[in-house]
Amino acid sequence: MAPEKKNKSVLEVDDELLDDITQLIHDRSDAALKNILADLYDFDASVIIDNIRDDEDALYLFSLLDDETAGEVILELSDDRRELFSERLSGEKLSDIVSEMESDDATDFVSDLEEDKQEEVLEQLDKIDTEDSKELRELLSYDENTAGGIMAKEFIAVNSNMTVSEAVRVVQERGEEIDQFYNLWVVDDNNVLAGIMSLKRLIISMKDPEKLVKDVMNSDVIYVEAATDQEEVAKIFRSYDLVSLPVVDAHMRVIGRITIDDVMDVMEEEYQEDVARMAGTDAEELERKSPFQIAKLRLPWLMITLLIELFAVFVVSSHNEILEKVILLAAFMPIISAMSGNTGLQSASIVVRGLDTGIVSIKRWWEPLSRQVRTTLIIGVAVGVAVGVIGYLISDTNKLSFALSVAVSMFISINIAGVIGTLSPMISKRLGFDPAITSGPFETAFQDVIGITVFLTVSTYMLSHV
């Protein structure tokens, strides 16, 4: 009954495996369950515990883990299960688990606890390990979206005047405590950051063990301050291909360490935020399960969209006369607004990406604008002609002027959409808002209103004059 492995190295959780485990839980076959758990990577254990249907069964299986594994597993669980376990487990048990976590994980975990539970856990921790709990309280004090909020206190700093063999001894003594350990920070006598040395460099330098660390280290070290925004941190990791990065205080003293796994979490978070915004909702939705909570997150977006669309109601109502005469115009409204909304969205999302990656600079706003406009001119002609032909074929009377009306207004509204779609992310950013907000439903609603206004104005003019 060994769990099946995918890629021969990674676990594939299927219903059969889950049924077997659930059966063992019901039989209270603790020894067999512990055997299975011992063979698993922490992540795989978390997937299994997440996928066990019944909450009580899942909690039972979780309680069989030793504190260290429990600390790794609880971090990988879905938010639902993690919240449930946090509620159900005693403050004492939770603090045992937390004391086994790395400090950055402990911080994330404790900061998500209910206030009462949080206090309980911190008090218990004071009893277990004063040093640990002091570190944790320090980390909890940083804004969670900054370098301070994602850093860990586990790092090894060696003095630049140490010899290579002394540095090796430090690693041998303390390396075991630290996961994800690839670089040593090098500091001077005042604890000020002086350089960085990779473990590879340390091993190579051992050819000459009496050399001083300062003579083999890399003194050109990239670092951040605790207040640096986490998105900036992620950008630095990606630009310079880092796996870990020292965090310093205002006096350049090393106070922490950020590792690549935290940065991947930041990237994932940002990504979910952007996608949620484009869909007109909130990334938190992924973590909420009650329909009422989800509805509460979505409704503000929908209500603002509704308000914007109200303008369309007024625009259409005020063109009663022409609509009553040429009722077919109403039939073309959805096409006009969908096509211009879409073109605006295309431009907006490209500019938002460009702003993210630095390809687009607000200072040179005319560059993307000129490119987007030249693009929408081409698109406007193509779509305008297509819509015009359709209009010609469908209309009964005034065929030519009707076709011209729809074609011309399609062309105009697509080009307006291109301009607005290009400028609005830059303006939002300039005003200090998240530009991604302009590549979502507000953008399309806005284009809806403009598209319909252009369409009905142009048609009124053309159908009464041409």
Add this chain to the structure above:
Amino acid sequence: MAPEKKNKSVLEVDDELLDDITQLIHDRSDAALKNILADLYDFDASVIIDNIRDDEDALYLFSLLDDETAGEVILELSDDRRELFSERLSGEKLSDIVSEMESDDATDFVSDLEEDKQEEVLEQLDKIDTEDSKELRELLSYDENTAGGIMAKEFIAVNSNMTVSEAVRVVQERGEEIDQFYNLWVVDDNNVLAGIMSLKRLIISMKDPEKLVKDVMNSDVIYVEAATDQEEVAKIFRSYDLVSLPVVDAHMRVIGRITIDDVMDVMEEEYQEDVARMAGTDAEELERKSPFQIAKLRLPWLMITLLIELFAVFVVSSHNEILEKVILLAAFMPIISAMSGNTGLQSASIVVRGLDTGIVSIKRWWEPLSRQVRTTLIIGVAVGVAVGVIGYLISDTNKLSFALSVAVSMFISINIAGVIGTLSPMISKRLGFDPAITSGPFETAFQDVIGITVFLTVSTYMLSHV
């Protein structure tokens, strides 16, 4: 004139710095320029070269770099500049640069070259280093979206029967060749993967240098085969918090190594693809600059949207009669379609994310459906009431039945949108398409048509019966 550094460690490229450098280029002050370049991280050099306005100036500055730096810098350049430089530099110069790259980067770079240039570079490489060019030809043969396509040939494998001190010597001899080096692969006499040893473990094990590698290594090693899809590779890195991963052939022999920086590129690529799809365009757009090329990428999406919207034209035309009687209905069409399109998009994008992260399983399709429907029931009531009130206030005659018409059809179409938005990503995935395609403009266009159909059908019924 030392470049300003942001965060005191990372370069801030401003116009002034660029102007100074441009001036030095015009003066042909090679020594000063080389001094500046020598102080820069490769990434910063690439940012500067990207931001120099004139192509010739940029190429001049680039040509001052030594081959190794040039190899790092050219990879970080914008696609435009990289393509330009690839065209302008001779095959000989390019192959000098390529021969200094790590094999995975060399593969990416060479595979992007024009066919003629590619052959020229490969032929030149044969002359410089047969081994390198053999590796490169091997890597070029893998699908670029697989583990084989992103792996590098630079890795160190030690025999499991070596002693720790022998392994250390191997690292000291060959470590210099390898960037981003954190783990040793351990193989048996047949070159079959037997384990993994981190450099940290190697240093700690040196306390007992005569121990055998097999007694200190981690035999529980995660690996992938060359054919594994790159998205799967990224998922494995994230799940198990890896920084490097061995790639094996069908006989479990180690053939390559994937590092975290490549995985971050894969994540970034995926992300851009998803965002582009949601906006109804193609991620390639970010790499294309000619308006004609961009228009060519966008037009298919727009034309399919147009085709879907054509149904709306027919639906509206076939409700001529009621529209002529109650022209205000036309004014409410944009609201109905925008709100239901939006609700569908919200549901779709959440389900797409859920499928990505594994929270949503197609086998248990009713779980997200039930949650989404319970959510849209609440949203439908809230938005329905809001639209109903607006309808009541705006209409002149038949106030109550008009308000009821818009409220009821808003409620129904929002709920239909929720169901379609939830099911369509799962159906697409089941049929083998990218589910992300259903959270873009096709989704909203489709909801447009449905929303308008429901609205006009319900209104016709209610306004003639109530």
